[in-house]
Structures are given as C-alpha cells and as structure tokens.
Amino acid sequence: MRLRRFSLSALCCFFVFWLAACSSTSSGTDSATAPASSTAASTSSSGGKAEVGVAIFDMSDKFVSYITQGMKVSATKQNVQVSYVDAQNDTATQVKQIQQFISDGVKSIVLIPTDESSADQSIALANKANVPIIVVNRYYKSVDNATSYVGSDSTTAGTMQMEAVAKLLNGKGNIAIMNGEMGTEAQINRTKGNKDIIAKYPNMKVVLEDTANYDRAQGMALMAKWLSSGTTINAVVANNDEMIIGAMLAAQLDNKDKDMIFAGVDATMDALEFVKAGRLQVTVFQNAPEQGSQAIQAAVAAADGQTVQKQIMVPYELVTKDNVEAYIAKWQ
CATH class of the missing domain: 3.40.50.2300 (Response regulator)
Structure with a gap:
C-alpha cells in the first residue's frame, strides 16, 4: 500500500512539473488567438x-x-x-x-x-x-x-453545473468542490450556485473543499491530496475547466476516474474534447x-x-x- 501511494505521489509531482513547464500550451496563450507580446502594446x-x-x-x-x-x-x-x-x-x-x-x-x-x-x-x-x-x-x-x-452570471453557472451533477448522481453522493482564486466574483458565486442546489438534496453533501486557483497543475495536486485522504468522493465540481482537467488526470493516475462524476465551467476546447471522450460529464459554456x-x-x-x-x-x-x-x- 505504501509503495502504491508513493508511486501516485511521484507520478503526480512529475505531471505537475510537466504541466508547469508546458504552461504556454496547456493553460497559456494560444498564439493564434491572442496577443503574442507580454508587456508591450x-x-x-x-x-x-x-x-x-x-x-x-x-x-x-x-x-x-x-x-x-x-x-x-x-x-x-x-x-x-x-x-x-x-x-x-x-x-x-x-x-x-x-x-x-x-x-x-x-x-x-x-x-x-x-x-x-x-x-x-x-x-x-x-x-x-x-x-x-x-x-x-x-x-x-x-x-x-x-x-x-x-x-x-456566475451563480447561474454554478446552479446549472450542480443541477446536472445532481441528476447524474440521482440526488445522492459526496461532493468535492474546487474553488478558483478565493474572493473573485466567479469563485464566490459559482460555488454559491453549487451549494444552493446541494442544499435541496438531503442525501448530497460537500465532503471536501479547497482552492486550486483556476490552475490545471494545482487542480491535479489538490485532487491527489484528496485521493490520499481516503475520503469517498462521488463527484468533483470545479469553478473552471482547467482545475477539473487537473482533477481528472490525478484520478486517472489512481484508477479512480471511472468512479466519479467530473464537472467544470467554461467549455474550453480542451474540456470539450474530454466531454466528447466521455471523461468529463459536465461543463458550462461561457x-x-x-x-x-x-x-x-x-x-x-x-x-x-x-x-x-x-x-x-x-x-x-x-x-x-x-x-x-x-x-x-x-x-x-
């Protein structure tokens, strides 16, 4: 058991560093669609x-x-x-x-x-x-x-997202919420929308919640931490797609991705490919x-x-x- 957990941690660290090194393509600017310069006008x-x-x-x-x-x-x-x-x-x-x-x-x-x-x-x-x-x-x-x-309207995004998750879970299960940068309007209101819906279902509850700052690598690291805690997770709901993609990658490393529902927000091209492949069940197009x-x-x-x-x-x-x-x- 220790060896398996060590391997998971090592692999997650590798992927986190790899994702950070590749940030210009995985979470950075697409040169075909955004300005190429950094500080210059x-x-x-x-x-x-x-x-x-x-x-x-x-x-x-x-x-x-x-x-x-x-x-x-x-x-x-x-x-x-x-x-x-x-x-x-x-x-x-x-x-x-x-x-x-x-x-x-x-x-x-x-x-x-x-x-x-x-x-x-x-x-x-x-x-x-x-x-x-x-x-x-x-x-x-x-x-x-x-x-x-x-x-x-960010509250609407969180509401739509969680309503879809509740339907997939038949109204019962343990939810892990990945927040974006704390204090931002999207973080506050998307999470509020999530919790407004969860409150309507007595058999649904938030068991884990933390921030991954809208970042894929941080989402992966946070998910690895959650998995190592042994807490039963039925669905992971993130304030954006980058974090949920990181969460899916971490769950895949632990062979747990098939056991969970994953939901993001933004419907970026990367996320849509995961939806098409059946790995991401829900996103909300912004x-x-x-x-x-x-x-x-x-x-x-x-x-x-x-x-x-x-x-x-x-x-x-x-x-x-x-x-x-x-x-x-x-x-x-």
Missing part, C-alpha cells in the same frame, strides 16, 4: 493611433485568450484600432497602463482587472478623465462605477469570444457618445456529451 491593425485601449490582467490565461480573440474579430469588423497591454497579474502595472492609455488620448478603455484594487483605481482614473471604461468578465463592487460591465466582442462594441459606442447598457450579460449554456459537437463547432 500591440494594435489590431497597422498604422494610426489606437482608438480603444485594452488592459488585460494576464495574457497567458487561456480563457482570456478566447476573450481577446472575440475582441480582435469585433475590432476588425468595425475597422477600429485597438491597443492591447498585459499587466502580467500586477496591479501597479495595470494602473500605470491605464494612465498611459489616458495620456495617449484613447477614446475608450476596456479592462479585465487584475484584482479589486486595480479595478477601483483604473475606473476612478478613467472617470476623472471622462474616458468611457468597459469592464469585462471580472466583477468587483467598483465595477458599478464603470461605464458598462460585460460578463456572465461564451468568451462573445464577451470580448460585446466589450469592443460597447467601447466603440460609448466613445461615439452613445448610451450603453450598464450590464451586458452573455448567457451560460449547459454542455454534456449529448450536445458537445455543437460547441466544438463553435471553436472551429
């Missing part, structure tokens, strides 16, 4: 002054690369020049980038904030300079002071390209003096093996 078309400045918390984030793809397509359709900058998850850097956009005279700003502090400061700076600012995907209280917010597209449309409209909606919500959609082909087609 890039524009969507050659020549001329940027009309819209886009400040992104981390261009290496895979989901963000899909949002950026939608922005680029929308900018091209509207023939608007966009400058993209990467804060590399640093609050001070992002605030300086917002200041630079304002100094450069952009007509509007699109922001995916690093955290609540950067959202607060960036929105305040834009409002003081009378530059419209559109916040995308990451919600904080200060976002209510922005010109508009474009995103999706239309990242549409969020990006709507953000650019709102930024252009606001720059032209038009009134834009205070909240622009892009609906979530449940994905299972029955309809996965339609969602794979969306990425092609």
Whole structure:
C-alpha cells in the first residue's frame, strides 16, 4: 500500500512539473488567438493611433485568450484600432497602463482587472478623465462605477453545473468542490450556485473543499491530496475547466476516474474534447469570444457618445456529451 501511494505521489509531482513547464500550451496563450507580446502594446491593425485601449490582467490565461480573440474579430469588423497591454497579474502595472492609455488620448478603455484594487483605481482614473471604461468578465463592487460591465452570471453557472451533477448522481453522493482564486466574483458565486442546489438534496453533501486557483497543475495536486485522504468522493465540481482537467488526470493516475462524476465551467476546447471522450460529464459554456466582442462594441459606442447598457450579460449554456459537437463547432 505504501509503495502504491508513493508511486501516485511521484507520478503526480512529475505531471505537475510537466504541466508547469508546458504552461504556454496547456493553460497559456494560444498564439493564434491572442496577443503574442507580454508587456508591450500591440494594435489590431497597422498604422494610426489606437482608438480603444485594452488592459488585460494576464495574457497567458487561456480563457482570456478566447476573450481577446472575440475582441480582435469585433475590432476588425468595425475597422477600429485597438491597443492591447498585459499587466502580467500586477496591479501597479495595470494602473500605470491605464494612465498611459489616458495620456495617449484613447477614446475608450476596456479592462479585465487584475484584482479589486486595480479595478477601483483604473475606473476612478478613467472617470476623472471622462474616458468611457468597459469592464469585462471580472466583477468587483467598483465595477458599478464603470461605464458598462460585460460578463456572465456566475451563480447561474454554478446552479446549472450542480443541477446536472445532481441528476447524474440521482440526488445522492459526496461532493468535492474546487474553488478558483478565493474572493473573485466567479469563485464566490459559482460555488454559491453549487451549494444552493446541494442544499435541496438531503442525501448530497460537500465532503471536501479547497482552492486550486483556476490552475490545471494545482487542480491535479489538490485532487491527489484528496485521493490520499481516503475520503469517498462521488463527484468533483470545479469553478473552471482547467482545475477539473487537473482533477481528472490525478484520478486517472489512481484508477479512480471511472468512479466519479467530473464537472467544470467554461467549455474550453480542451474540456470539450474530454466531454466528447466521455471523461468529463459536465461543463458550462461561457461564451468568451462573445464577451470580448460585446466589450469592443460597447467601447466603440460609448466613445461615439452613445448610451450603453450598464450590464451586458452573455448567457451560460449547459454542455454534456449529448450536445458537445455543437460547441466544438463553435471553436472551429
């Protein structure tokens, strides 16, 4: 028994280091769909002054690369020049980038904030300079002071996700919840949606809960820890797909993946392939390209003096093996 556990731990460590080394492909930016630069600004078309400045918390984030793809397509359709900058998850850097956009005279700003502090400061700076600012995907209280917010209702995602899991478990079983970065809107509300549904089923309970920070390698390491505890787990539910993929890989190493239900959120291309193969039972499609597209449309409209909606919500959609082909087609 000790030898088997040691082997599992060793293999998990190997995969964690391998995943970290390969982060540019497994959880990083796809060069075909997102800006290639890290800190330098890039524009969507050659020549001329940027009309819209886009400040992104981390261009290496895979989901963000899909949002950026939608922005680029929308900018091209509207023939608007966009400058993209990467804060590399640093609050001070992002605030300086917002200041630079304002100094450069952009007509509007699109922001995916690093955290609540950067959202607060960036929105305040834009409002003081009378530059419209559109916040995308990451919600904080200060976002209510922005010109508009474009995103999706995270509670709905958690509710849809857990309803599907409850149905697969016939309303009974032990649930392990993998949280994303603690304190983020998605983590709080997706988990709330999960627990709202669990509360309706007397024979379902949360037996394990911890954070893996939206990261595949951390999800794998956390799942290995849970498996080694000996706790019976009937379903693993994660706030995003990257963590649930890590959880599946760890369970596969211990030959436990066939005994559990796995559920994620985002319906990334990687996750959809796992759904198609029957290894991931549930994910919830968050239309990242549409969020990006709507953000650019709102930024252009606001720059032209038009009134834009205070909240622009892009609906979530449940994905299972029955309809996965339609969602794979969306990425092609």
